[in-house]
Amino acid sequence: MDWSHYRFVTVWELAAPPAAVYRLLEQVEQYPRWWPQVREVTPADGTSGTTRIRSLIPYDLVITVRERRRDPHAGVLEVTITDDLEGWARWTVTPHGAGSRAVYEQEVEVRKRLLRVFAVPGRPVFRANHALMMRAGRRGFAARLEAV
Numbered sequence: 001m002d003w004s005h006y007r008f009v010t011v012w013e014l015a016a017p018p019a020a021v022y023r024l025l026e027q028v029e030q031y032p033r034w035w036p037q038v039r040e041v042t043p044a045d046g047t048s049g050t051t052r053i054r055s056l057i058p059y060d061l062v063i064t065v066r067e068r069r070r071d072p073h074a075g076v077l078e079v080t081i082t083d084d085l086e087g088w089a090r091w092t093v094t095p096h097g098a099g100s101r102a103v104y105e106q107e108v109e110v111r112k113r114l115l116r117v118f119a120v121p122g123r124p125v126f127r128a129n130h131a132l133m134m135r136a137g138r139r140g141f142a143a144r145l146e147a148v
Contacts, residue, residue: 006130022091066080
């Protein structure tokens with residue numbers, strides 16, 4: 001097993017129509033306004049940019065994201081990820097009851113040397129850190145949806 005390899009799946013159930021959820025999720029440059037752990041987004045062009053992330057672990061991750069798929073009809077936003085992490089991430093937004101379900105999937109390998117050194121003993125902490133980040137993101141996203 002490669003201890004530096006991670007696969008995450010997170011589900012957000014939201015009280016807003018899928019089109020509204022999708023529109024807000026595709027505005028990546030706005031993430032720092034509602035997602036506390038997304039500290040900075042710097043667009044490079046219309047399909048890529050750099051993101052700096054920091055959660056409870058006092059350590060910044062810097063990733064470059066490049067759009068791989070943007071399909072509003074299917075509700076899919078997918079990017080490739082390089083730099084401190086390497087892999088991909090995808091949002092899939094679908095109707096759910098009176099609102100929406102947003103499924104976030106991410107499969108990455110940690111490239112940052114220090115995090116690779118702590119891959120085995122740090123794995124439970126890294127997974128918990130990701131879960132807390134996603135929980136905070138959901139709260140911020142829901143509040144942003146209500147404000148818009």
